[in-house]
Amino acid sequence: MHEMSYVARLCDLAAKTAKSEGMAKVTAIHADIGQMTGIVPFYMQKYFKTAAKNTILSEAELVIGIIPVTALCNTCKTEYTPDAEHDYLCPACKSGDCKIIKGREFLLTKVKGECEE
Numbered sequence: 001m002h003e004m005s006y007v008a009r010l011c012d013l014a015a016k017t018a019k020s021e022g023m024a025k026v027t028a029i030h031a032d033i034g035q036m037t038g039i040v041p042f043y044m045q046k047y048f049k050t051a052a053k054n055t056i057l058s059e060a061e062l063v064i065g066i067i068p069v070t071a072l073c074n075t076c077k078t079e080y081t082p083d084a085e086h087d088y089l090c091p092a093c094k095s096g097d098c099k100i101i102k103g104r105e106f107l108l109t110k111v112k113g114e115c116e117e
């Protein structure tokens with residue numbers, strides 16, 4: 001389960017962001033996760049509850065956005081979503097020579113919270 005280390009990183013970053021913005025408590029954290037990371041949102045949510053306990057994040061909701069895998073064909077420059085049905089080949093020219101341009105992301109996109117009065 002590599003989700004645990006991702007959650008730890010996410011919490012660390014979110015807590016730092018919250019502190020630098022003078023928040024007293026965090027109400028929501030938004031993260032964008034690429035499909036290629038293999039991260040399972042269910043486990044992210046599960047570990048998040050444990051990791052957030054007794055921290056500034058304890059009442060925060062974790063909102064996960066999934067970024068689908070996008071490949072760029074090196075032969076005809078078509079951008080496409082690789083799928084097993086087409087053996088992950090380019091749908092335009094059937095080439096297998098491509099590079100993955102999206103889907104490996106792991107980003108903290110937003111930290112919402114309440115500021116101290």
Ligand SMILES: [Zn+2]
Pocket residue numbers: 073074075076077078090091092093094095
């Ligand atoms: Zn192509």
